[in-house]
Amino acid sequence: MYLVFMYPKVKLMITEIILDNVASYKSQATLRTDKKVNVIYGLNGSGKSTLSNYLYDPKNFRYNKCSHTNTDESILVYNQKFIQDNFYEAGNLKGIFSLSKENKEAKEKIDLASKELEKIKLEKEEKSKIITDEKDKIDEARIAAQKTVFQIKRDYTGGDRVLEYCLDRLKKSGAVLYDHISAIPLPKNKPIKTIDDLKDEANSISGDSAVKQTLLSKIEVERLSIDSVDALNTIIIGSEDSPVSGLIGKLNNSDWVSTGLQYLELTESDKCPFCQSDTMTVELVEQIRNYFDETYQNSIEQIKQTQTEYTELVSKIPSLDDYKKTNYGRDYLAKLTEYYSKIEIIIHQNKALIIDKISTPSLQVVLHDVSPYIQDFNTVVGSINLLISENNEKIDNSDRELTRVKKEFWNILRYEYDQTISNLDILNEASNKVIDDAYKVEKRKIKEGIRKEAEIVEHQKSTVNIGEAIENIKQGLIDIGITDFSIEQYGEDLYKVVRPGISTDVFSSLSEGEKMIISFLYFRELFRGKQTATEVQQRKIAVIDDPVSSLSHIFVYNIGQLIKNDFFNSDKVEQIFVLTHSLYFFYELTDANHKRRKEKQNLFRLSKNSLGTSIDNMKYDEIQNDYHSYWSVINDDKQPPVLIANCMRNIIEYFFNFVQKADLSNVVQKPELKGVRFQSFIRYVNRESHSLGQNIFDFKEFDYNDFKEGLRLVFETTGYPEHYKKMSTLK
Numbered sequence: 001m002y003l004v005f006m007y008p009k010v011k012l013m014i015t016e017i018i019l020d021n022v023a024s025y026k027s028q029a030t031l032r033t034d035k036k037v038n039v040i041y042g043l044n045g046s047g048k049s050t051l052s053n054y055l056y057d058p059k060n061f062r063y064n065k066c067s068h069t070n071t072d073e074s075i076l077v078y079n080q081k082f083i084q085d086n087f088y089e090a091g092n093l094k095g096i097f098s099l100s101k102e103n104k105e106a107k108e109k110i111d112l113a114s115k116e117l118e119k120i121k122l123e124k125e126e127k128s129k130i131i132t133d134e135k136d137k138i139d140e141a142r143i144a145a146q147k148t149v150f151q152i153k154r155d156y157t158g159g160d161r162v163l164e165y166c167l168d169r170l171k172k173s174g175a176v177l178y179d180h181i182s183a184i185p186l187p188k189n190k191p192i193k194t195i196d197d198l199k200d201e202a203n204s205i206s207g208d209s210a211v212k213q214t215l216l217s218k219i220e221v222e223r224l225s226i227d228s229v230d231a232l233n234t235i236i237i238g239s240e241d242s243p244v245s246g247l248i249g250k251l252n253n254s255d256w257v258s259t260g261l262q263y264l265e266l267t268e269s270d271k272c273p274f275c276q277s278d279t280m281t282v283e284l285v286e287q288i289r290n291y292f293d294e295t296y297q298n299s300i301e302q303i304k305q306t307q308t309e310y311t312e313l314v315s316k317i318p319s320l321d322d323y324k325k326t327n328y329g330r331d332y333l334a335k336l337t338e339y340y341s342k343i344e345i346i347i348h349q350n351k352a353l354i355i356d357k358i359s360t361p362s363l364q365v366v367l368h369d370v371s372p373y374i375q376d377f378n379t380v381v382g383s384i385n386l387l388i389s390e391n392n393e394k395i396d397n398s399d400r401e402l403t404r405v406k407k408e409f410w411n412i413l414r415y416e417y418d419q420t421i422s423n424l425d426i427l428n429e430a431s432n433k434v435i436d437d438a439y440k441v442e443k444r445k446i447k448e449g450i451r452k453e454a455e456i457v458e459h460q461k462s463t464v465n466i467g468e469a470i471e472n473i474k475q476g477l478i479d480i481g482i483t484d485f486s487i488e489q490y491g492e493d494l495y496k497v498v499r500p501g502i503s504t505d506v507f508s509s510l511s512e513g514e515k516m517i518i519s520f521l522y523f524r525e526l527f528r529g530k531q532t533a534t535e536v537q538q539r540k541i542a543v544i545d546d547p548v549s550s551l552s553h554i555f556v557y558n559i560g561q562l563i564k565n566d567f568f569n570s571d572k573v574e575q576i577f578v579l580t581h582s583l584y585f586f587y588e589l590t591d592a593n594h595k596r597r598k599e600k601q602n603l604f605r606l607s608k609n610s611l612g613t614s615i616d617n618m619k620y621d622e623i624q625n626d627y628h629s630y631w632s633v634i635n636d637d638k639q640p641p642v643l644i645a646n647c648m649r650n651i652i653e654y655f656f657n658f659v660q661k662a663d664l665s666n667v668v669q670k671p672e673l674k675g676v677r678f679q680s681f682i683r684y685v686n687r688e689s690h691s692l693g694q695n696i697f698d699f700k701e702f703d704y705n706d707f708k709e710g711l712r713l714v715f716e717t718t719g720y721p722e723h724y725k726k727m728s729t730l731k
Contacts, residue, residue: 012125013575014075014541019613020065023050026612028065035602037568040579041586042606043633045643047613048579051606052079052545055577078523079545083515086522110459117452124445127438134431134438145424146174149181149417162199166406182421184414191412198412202405204391205398212392213326215385218378219317219343221370228306231299232357232365300361307354310367314347328387332380339377346370469525476521480558482514520547520559524566527573539574542567547578548585560588568600579606583629590620609638627654631730634708641702648711649685656718670717673710677703681710 013036020028024047031040031051042048054063056077153171157164170177224232320340323329329336350367357365394401414421473487490496497510497518510518527540544563548556567576568589580586591597603618630647633639673682680702715724 015069017068024608024613029615031615033602036575037601038577039589040604044581046606046608055543074540077543083519106459113456120449127442130438134435138431141427145420146178148420149178150174162202166409187411205394205401213388216381219374231302235362303358329384335380342373473521542576545579631727637704672713677706678710681707
């Protein structure tokens with residue numbers, strides 16, 4: 001009794017095939033499938049061979065824009081290229097190897113090792129999937145982060161565009177922006193400046209407001225002369241030689257007396273201006289006036305000159321409005337106004353003191369010192385001038401300053417977008433840890449798989465032979481009903497086609513249909529055995545291109561049953577694609593059971609017009625016979641002219657041969673078709689062979705409307721206008 005270990009199979013089917021810029025595939029056409037069985041219908045010339053040839057040799061430079069989903073499965077393609085490579089050149093079929101039935105012990109070891117290899121592959125693929133999933137997760141997160149930071153471009157490349165230069169060579173995509181900003185170290189602290197601050201700076205350096213400004217003038221007020229200071233501080237009195245000097249001295253109010261003199265002229269000469277008594281004599285008045293002598297008057301004049309001098313000095317102080325013009329003083333305006341106001345108050349007070357001195361010369365006047373407030377004011381002006389100097393220097397060195405602004409701009413954004421960048425970094429770190437661990441296991445499983453394959457090969461050395469393959473092909477020929485030729489072993493690991501009593505090359509004498517049958521049976525054996533003694537048996541993907549193109553209807557059913565039994569229903573076949581031009585064969589391969597068909601089969605149609613070949617999903621109820629298919633072609637004016645003309649001939653042959661049993665040449669010999677415009681149509685449909693597609697190119701003019709009208713007249717003149725009307729609407 002043997003223990004059998006069952007492991008789930010790793011399904012690695014082709015899920016997508018893309019054909020582009022090759023043969024009739026002028027633009028991208030995509031086939032997507034999730035089923036094991038895929039049946040594809042298309043008329044000759046619609047692109048079937050191109051599809052199978054691509055899968056036969058996908059690395060050929062002709063298919064540089066084509067692709068299909070990765071698979072570790074072996075893809076074996078049956079098409080004309082397969083037949084040429086295996087038959088026409090060598091003349092002998094390559095040997096097909098299968099496991100020997102005699103060596104039971106070796107076979108059991110191989111079976112066990114194969115199951116262990118399957119488990120290893122499964123474990124490897126699990127790790128590969130983990131790696132792929134984690135990479136996809138990283139890619140998705142990176143794309144999201146790139147989309148987020150791309151907002152920077154939207155924010156700063158429109159509007160005022162002041163800082164747009166900071167994004168030079170970074171506006172192409174979110175990926176470029178993200179790579180740039182993520183490479184900037186995160187600032188330790190939140191930047192003090194704002195984006196608006198940087199806009200102002202950039203504007204002042206290189207914008208419309210980038211104009212160098214003149215430094216503000218400081219207040220410079222000269223001091224009063226020493227004589228003027230002394231004059232203000234000196235007590236001014238009259239002459240002591242006057243007889244009344246003693247009296248005025250006792251009164252201690254010479255200013256009062258001096259003021260009173262001006263009123264003498266307003267009274268009678270003997271009246272006192274102070275008491276209005278008749279005490280004033282001419283002699284007394286003269287004595288009083290002599291008291292206020294020339295020296296006194298000169299001192300008064302000196303005070304008035306001091307007033308003029310002081311007024312001129314303070315008039316040189318600039319207006320406060322001169323300091324309000326610069327935008328660099330806006331933060332200092334309050335201080336400037338405060339100190340300037342104090343300066344004005346002191347000046348006003350000093351002017352009043354000088355006026356008091358003039359009116360009262362005996363006063364001692366000391367002016368208030370305004371210099372502390374001027375110094376305070378000038379200190380503020382110095383701060384403003386420092387900003388103006390810095391701005392002027394920035395304008396002189398605008399390139400350097402714009403570089404600095406750019407650096408500060410990106411520091412601010414790096415701080416603002418740190419959460420986006422940090423989140424991706426964290427995810428990257430976590431996923432890369434998972435990926436690294438999975439890589440280690442995957443690498444180990446690859447080595448285990450290599451060792452296990454070597455173990456299987458070692459066991460196979462004593463079991464491999466081609467006898468079973470030969471017997472299977474022989475039996476296949478008999479099952480189909482072919483008995484006049486067979487195959488036999490040729491050399492150590494090959495076999496060839498033979499006829500009884502004939503020793504020459506038999507294969508070259510076979511008909512196209514017979515060659516196709518023998519080649520297809522050979523192809524079938526590739527899935528039952530191995531091509532070389534060292535090949536490790538594995539599940540395969542089959543691609544079968546038009547296996548009944550040269551067969552009579554006698555064998556079409558048999559080939560269909562063979563494909564169903566040995567490919568559709570075989571566990572050794574991972575996936576199969578069958579391409580055919582025959583709707584009958586297409587219908588034969590399609591599972592009539594709706595539930596089974598929905599679960600296991602996908603149906604496709606290849607269609608070609610002037611825009612190229614397209615691949616479309618096909619529903620079961622869309623399957624038509626060949627006759628309907630021809631009408632679908634000619635009703636599409638974008639189909640190639642050669643295909644339209646051939647289908648028109650086929651329609652006439654099918655309908656009038658099977659319906660009226662009428663000869664083709666008789667059908668088109670109608671008076672209504674004798675016009676010049678229908679001559680190309682008549683000559684073409686009368687050709688002996690409609691299979692030669694190049695016939696249409698014998699005529700330099702092909703007019704779709706003329707050909708379509710000619711076909712209509714054929715049906716109308718023979719009494720079938722309603723049939724034409726119905727069929728001409730088919731799509």
